Amino acid sequence: MRAAVYDAPGLPLRIAEVPDPRPGPGQAVIRVSACGVCGSDLHATTAGADLARRGAVLGHEVTGEIVEIGPEPVGDWTVGDRVYAIPLGSCGRCPHCLLDRPEECPNQITFGALGPDEPDGAYAEYLTVSLSDLLPVPDGVGMEVAALCEPLATGLVCVRQASLDIGDRVLILGAGPIGLAATIWARFFGARRVAVSERVEHRRELAMRLGATDTIDASSGTDVAAQFAELTGAEPDAVIEAVGRPGMLNAAIAAVRPQGTVVTGGVCMEPDSFDHLLAYYKEPVIRTARVYTKAENQFILEMIAAGRIDPAPMISHRIGLDALPDAFEALRTPTDQCKVMVLP
Numbered sequence: 067m068r069a070a071v072y073d074a075p076g077l078p079l080r081i082a083e084v085p086d087p088r089p090g091p092g093q094a095v096i097r098v099s100a101c102g103v104c105g106s107d108l109h110a111t112t113a114g115a116d117l118a119r120r121g122a123v124l125g126h127e128v129t130g131e132i133v134e135i136g137p138e139p140v141g142d143w144t145v146g147d148r149v150y151a152i153p154l155g156s157c158g159r160c161p162h163c164l165l166d167r168p169e170e171c172p173n174q175i176t177f178g179a180l181g182p183d184e185p186d187g188a189y190a191e192y193l194t195v196s197l198s199d200l201l202p203v204p205d206g207v208g209m210e211v212a213a214l215c216e217p218l219a220t221g222l223v224c225v226r227q228a229s230l231d232i233g234d235r236v237l238i239l240g241a242g243p244i245g246l247a248a249t250i251w252a253r254f255f256g257a258r259r260v261a262v263s264e265r266v267e268h269r270r271e272l273a274m275r276l277g278a279t280d281t282i283d284a285s286s287g288t289d290v291a292a293q294f295a296e297l298t299g300a301e302p303d304a305v306i307e308a309v310g311r312p313g314m315l316n317a318a319i320a321a322v323r324p325q326g327t328v329v330t331g332g333v334c335m336e337p338d339s340f341d342h343l344l345a346y347y348k349e350p351v352i353r354t355a356r357v358y359t360k361a362e363n364q365f366i367l368e369m370i371a372a373g374r375i376d377p378a379p380m381i382s383h384r385i386g387l388d389a390l391p392d393a394f395e396a397l398r399t400p401t402d403q404c405k406v407m408v409l410p
């Protein structure tokens with residue numbers, strides 16, 4: 067099959083012929099319909115980070131069609147089923163997997179090659195996945211939109227970790243896919259105000275389309291906390307950090323109300339410091355956000371199918387596999403892109 071192979075930091079992805087994947091016990095092979103390009107793929111392949119496995123295939127925001135089912139199948143799947151694959155790959159055979167709670171699997175290995183031991187991902191024509199990680203794509207939901215389930219799940223975890231109360235005011239730092247997904251869910255779960263700070267005008271507009279009540283131009287020199295207070299009449303009860311650069315955690319602590327909640331949704335790839343004295347006085351709850359459950363993913367697909375959320379505007383570009391190496395490099399200095407969807 068054809069795939070985009072990652073060789074080393076500083077080199078663009080390379081389209082190559084690689085061996086066709088075969089399903090092991092409890093696994094299926096899917097023909098990839100859509101795979102979103104994720105910021106973590108960019109982070110992991112920068113020279114400084116160098117986290118991705120060399121010679122591997124990245125990509126973990128994927129929908130596809132089952133083309134082959136391996137031995138010892140679990141669940142009620144057949145060839146031709148349209149599926150979304152949860153990338154927190156489970157073994158499919160332990161008691162947790164057999165009870166349909168793959169997020170508790172002790173043998174979990176995320177696919178998408180973001181670590182030295184992780185299996186290949188979906189910037190390719192085909193992908194091997196555990197049957198226990200699959201969810202059906204509901205009728206009427208397009209495969210591209212269903213592939214947004216992964217960033218939507220990460221945004222949902224951010225909002226879950228923020229433990230919102232009725233009528234809370236929320237500040238979201240950054241309107242990339244995770245910040246936008248968190249915007250959708252903060253609105254969905256009843257925040258009174260959802261203000262999104264972002265430098266890029268086009269992304270601020272997108273935030274408004276997806277449910278933000280206010281936006282703040284975060285260009286240099288802006289006092290985001292002061293602007294938030296001016297717009298909403300109070301400090302934010304929760305701040306969701308979705309940029310992942312040094313200094314952002316401190317900015318979130320500086321903006322949140324005393325004893326409010328800070329969620330680190332953006333992953334900062336280098337050690338970062340914050341003002342302990344400021345945190346000491348404010349006593350914020352600081353929480354990370356990583357693992358979503360299968361039930362949460364199921365919920366997201368249902369909400370899309372029911373028309374209660376519409377994440378489709380997050381997709382800014384649709385490309386074939388051949389265009390991926392160039393598009394991937396272009397995303398390192400983003401301009402008007404949001405979610406780039408690869409349609410192999």
Ligand SMILES: [Zn+2]
Nearest residue numbers: 104106127216
């Ligand atoms: Zn992702």
Ligand SMILES: [Zn+2]
Nearest residue numbers: 157160163171
């Ligand atoms: Zn398992």
